[in-house]
Amino acid sequence: MHGREPFEMPGGKQLAEVSRRNRVELIEAGLTRRDLVKLGLLTAGGWLVAKLGLSARALKGGGPVHASPPTTPWVEELPLPPIVAAGDAAALGAVRPARAPNAAAGEGGRTAPHQHWALFDPAAADFHRIEARVATHSWHRELPADECWTFDGRFPGPLLHARRGRPMLVRIHNALPPLAGHRGYGRPELATRLVNAHTASESDGHPLETLRPGQWRDHLHLHRPAGFAEPGSGPAGDPREGLTTLWYHDQCLDFMAQNVYRGLMGLCCVLDERDTGDEADPSPTAWRLPSGRFDVPLVFHDRLFDTGGRAYFDLFDLDGVLGDTYTVNGRIRPFLRVARRKYRFRLVNMGPSRHLDLRLSNGQPLVRLSHDGCLLARPVTSANASLPVAGRCDVVVDFGRLPSGTTLHLVNVQEQVDGRGPTGRILPLGAGQAVLRFVVDGALETAGDPSRIPEALVEPPPVDRAAAVTTRTFELDHADGVWTVNGKPFDPHRITASPRRGTAEVWNVVNRSRTRAHTLHVPFETHQVLARGGIAPEAGLARRADIVRLAPGEGASLFLRFRDFVGRYVAHCRDGALADRGMLFQWRVVP
Amino acid sequence: MNRRRALFWMLPLAAAAIPVIGRFASPAQGRRPRGGGAHRGHFPNLGLTTREGRPVRLYDDLLRGRTVLAAFLDPGCAEAACVATAENLARLARALGERCGRDVFLYAFTPPPGGGGPDAAAGAPARGLKPAGLGPGWTVLSGSGRSLARCRASFGLAAAAGGRHRGSPPHANAVVIGNEPHERWLAAAALTDPEVLLEKLDRVAGIRS
Numbered sequence: 001m002h003g004r005e006p007f008e009m010p011g012g013k014q015l016a017e018v019s020r021r022n023r024v025e026l027i028e029a030g031l032t033r034r035d036l037v038k039l040g041l042l043t044a045g046g047w048l049v050a051k052l053g054l055s056a057r058a059l060k061g062g063g064p065v066h067a068s069p070p071t072t073p074w075v076e077e078l079p080l081p082p083i084v085a086a087g088d089a090a091a092l093g094a095v096r097p098a099r100a101p102n103a104a105a106g107e108g109g110r111t112a113p114h115q116h117w118a119l120f121d122p123a124a125a126d127f128h129r130i131e132a133r134v135a136t137h138s139w140h141r142e143l144p145a146d147e148c149w150t151f152d153g154r155f156p157g158p159l160l161h162a163r164r165g166r167p168m169l170v171r172i173h174n175a176l177p178p179l180a181g182h183r184g185y186g187r188p189e190l191a192t193r194l195v196n197a198h199t200a201s202e203s204d205g206h207p208l209e210t211l212r213p214g215q216w217r218d219h220l221h222l223h224r225p226a227g228f229a230e231p232g233s234g235p236a237g238d239p240r241e242g243l244t245t246l247w248y249h250d251q252c253l254d255f256m257a258q259n260v261y262r263g264l265m266g267l268c269c270v271l272d273e274r275d276t277g278d279e280a281d282p283s284p285t286a287w288r289l290p291s292g293r294f295d296v297p298l299v300f301h302d303r304l305f306d307t308g309g310r311a312y313f314d315l316f317d318l319d320g321v322l323g324d325t326y327t328v329n330g331r332i333r334p335f336l337r338v339a340r341r342k343y344r345f346r347l348v349n350m351g352p353s354r355h356l357d358l359r360l361s362n363g364q365p366l367v368r369l370s371h372d373g374c375l376l377a378r379p380v381t382s383a384n385a386s387l388p389v390a391g392r393c394d395v396v397v398d399f400g401r402l403p404s405g406t407t408l409h410l411v412n413v414q415e416q417v418d419g420r421g422p423t424g425r426i427l428p429l430g431a432g433q434a435v436l437r438f439v440v441d442g443a444l445e446t447a448g449d450p451s452r453i454p455e456a457l458v459e460p461p462p463v464d465r466a467a468a469v470t471t472r473t474f475e476l477d478h479a480d481g482v483w484t485v486n487g488k489p490f491d492p493h494r495i496t497a498s499p500r501r502g503t504a505e506v507w508n509v510v511n512r513s514r515t516r517a518h519t520l521h522v523p524f525e526t527h528q529v530l531a532r533g534g535i536a537p538e539a540g541l542a543r544r545a546d547i548v549r550l551a552p553g554e555g556a557s558l559f560l561r562f563r564d565f566v567g568r569y570v571a572h573c574r575d576g577a578l579a580d581r582g583m584l585f586q587w588r589v590v591p
Numbered sequence: 592m593n594r595r596r597a598l599f600w601m602l603p604l605a606a607a608a609i610p611v612i613g614r615f616a617s618p619a620q621g622r623r624p625r626g627g628g629a630h631r632g633h634f635p636n637l638g639l640t641t642r643e644g645r646p647v648r649l650y651d652d653l654l655r656g657r658t659v660l661a662a663f664l665d666p667g668c669a670e671a672a673c674v675a676t677a678e679n680l681a682r683l684a685r686a687l688g689e690r691c692g693r694d695v696f697l698y699a700f701t702p703p704p705g706g707g708g709p710d711a712a713a714g715a716p717a718r719g720l721k722p723a724g725l726g727p728g729w730t731v732l733s734g735s736g737r738s739l740a741r742c743r744a745s746f747g748l749a750a751a752a753g754g755r756h757r758g759s760p761p762h763a764n765a766v767v768i769g770n771e772p773h774e775r776w777l778a779a780a781a782l783t784d785p786e787v788l789l790e791k792l793d794r795v796a797g798i799r800s
Contacts, residue, residue, distance in 0.1 A: 179797050179800075182773065183629065183772070183773050183774050184773075184774045185774065185775075189800055210800055212800055254777045254791065254794070255777070315747075315774065316633065316745070316746060316747035316776065317747055318747040318748065318765065482765045482778075482779075482780040482781070484780065489780030489782060489783045490780075490783075491783065491784055491787055492790075493786075493787070580777065581765070581778050582779065582780055582783075
């Protein structure tokens, strides 16, 4: 064992130091965290070891040792982010939107004029003014109020409703404290991306184009499906490229994981003549999915709290950040009172590093509607909803057959013991972690259940493999604390690929890591998987996505199109901790 | 230390921790005065030795109140990747010029003497390729293998061990850049272009957006 080192120990830290030394020795001895699990010294949730002074998190870097304070589950009601009504241009204040960056009036971050400006008619557009600011937040009544960085003072941030084809201009003000006065994790400089939206580069929140405190920035989202400026689809775009549940978050270079963890995220739902947001809509095109208070976003986030009960981020964890406390919509293990009818849940896994496999505790199936914000060809009845980090899935759950007073839970059965990704084992339902409780309440007024689940949703556009003009390969790897793409660390001055606007390409993405999973997010247009491990998806299972999930050693071929806009984008690992350590690359759509 | 022995020691120590762990468990992320001290509870105050033979403590003498870049390498190693890393980091020091040791501190944690230690870091020859050395601007440090492993672990690199120097703690492909008083830290590849490393240092120091 280690001899005593010649240093002073701060008062009250001796035990922590002993535990830390033990961890280092275990690491030196070659024991991996998976070994510890096999030996029964570390449970899937890290709890046993946390109690013993060896949390899964602390195994990595010798950091302070603690587990989050215990809290009583199912006493907090699930908060529902209110839908923010869109305003007109006056909602923005005196400074009107302009095509060119308006630095003179305080606009920051944007470096290029808005593309397709002629499609933006202020009289037929939605306007939102969102302020990033510090706000107090309660994770649980048994913990003290915490300080979050939020959009408009709440976490999750405002829930926006957009309509397909109707431009939405979002002006984001940065009212966070100046960098010079800020201490602790996070960086108060913003680059906000509306994930999976088909957005021009200058509105996409490129990580290098940050908004400093005191500045504002206009993001123009046309919400036109891809193809609107290319031959073939017409000016409305290809309706098969339509989207549903999107989320927006900060992605400041090197600090994305920290800033999102601080609370800088929110949701945006896209509606159209099919998904109208009205379950009683008489229109023949309307699907009449559950709507209003029966359309509930669920944002899953696992966190770690310090012994004072405030959110804690491990700055010295270079391998993914795993919390020990589940939150949903910003509350620790809350409950939701549900009526005896159908609900639509919009599931979003904001990580930071935990993958989810969610099931209902009574074994009841879910009906999946979407994948990564893209509607499926048809609803799929399934036992589970699998959500990798940053994965999204809309599901319908029918509580109509359950007697009033029934309680059931949403349970995560994906085993994961560290930030490197799931073990691959699906736990028995009884051994999973209950994340959210549903309480069926027959007294809730519903006026019946007019909602329906349609037989068909959105057939993905066919893939024309022969249309691909280029095949590129991206190899994701890591070694010793560094992540690389094609063997190179991230260089903000390097453009890795330059596809031409209006073309299609095949991207072969290979996970060279032998030990950890990766989830690569490619923005701009959704892709379809041509093959995974050399095997094409089964007929009828084609779907669009903006994340490709790769197990260790796995490779996938993606079919992508690059339509309508030019400019630079970044693709990055959806685990922000890895993106902040170099697992990202830039590409530029060129004319 | 083999695996069985590690487990033998771990069990009683861990069991002893049960009754009192809650009292001592407290992460170091509260408000702290300027001048550093934020990470006193995180970094061990390890005893290390500079190339010049001066004893220093990791936290009090090297990290507290400073903006730093920590690299873990063997500048005496003749493997091509190590030579390239040393050359790259030497270029960074040249780009920083007089700022080294003034507003930015560059630390190279190197293997102990006999394992290509501080002397080699100065550019002593080794097998194969000619080692690059680090040149001026760097504070070259060494200590026992155990101290270096703990040092590395405290920067978050222990569990990430692997790659070309698996089992050899002093080597890392990453550098860790930190502003201790502001609790602002990030990691980057040691082979990142020196100009980009300089940008990151300035962003961490707070003098660049």
